[in-house]
Amino acid sequence: NRGGYFISGDLSPELFRDDCLFIDPTNSVASLSRYQRALEILFDPDESSVELLEPLTVDSATRTISARIQSDGILRLPWR
Numbered sequence: 001n002r003g004g005y006f007i008s009g010d011l012s013p014e015l016f017r018d019d020c021l022f023i024d025p026t027n028s029v030a031s032l033s034r035y036q037r038a039l040e041i042l043f044d045p046d047e048s049s050v051e052l053l054e055p056l057t058v059d060s061a062t063r064t065i066s067a068r069i070q071s072d073g074i075l076r077l078p079w080r
Contacts, residue, residue, distance in 0.1 A: 007048040007073060009039030047074040 005011050013032060021028065022035045029035040050071045057066040074080075 005039075006050040006069065006071060007039065007043045008045040009036035011036060042073075042075060044074045044076050044080075048072060 011032065016032045018032045019030065020032055021030050022032075029038055048071070050069050053068045053070055058064075059066070
């Protein structure tokens, strides 16, 4: 979806504790607020998109949620 949370950082704080850990193939961020700030300044949500390729996987034992996605991101670079 255009401007999805993975691009915009628009996540419901009611669903995540602030000390949660967000991990993707290129980095790891501890804290919901830090993750939101990082995404807000990194991508242009109007020109970026994320598509969920298959249903989310929830593992209650390890308390993890995993997803397989395809993303297309336009970075907010100063010279743009």
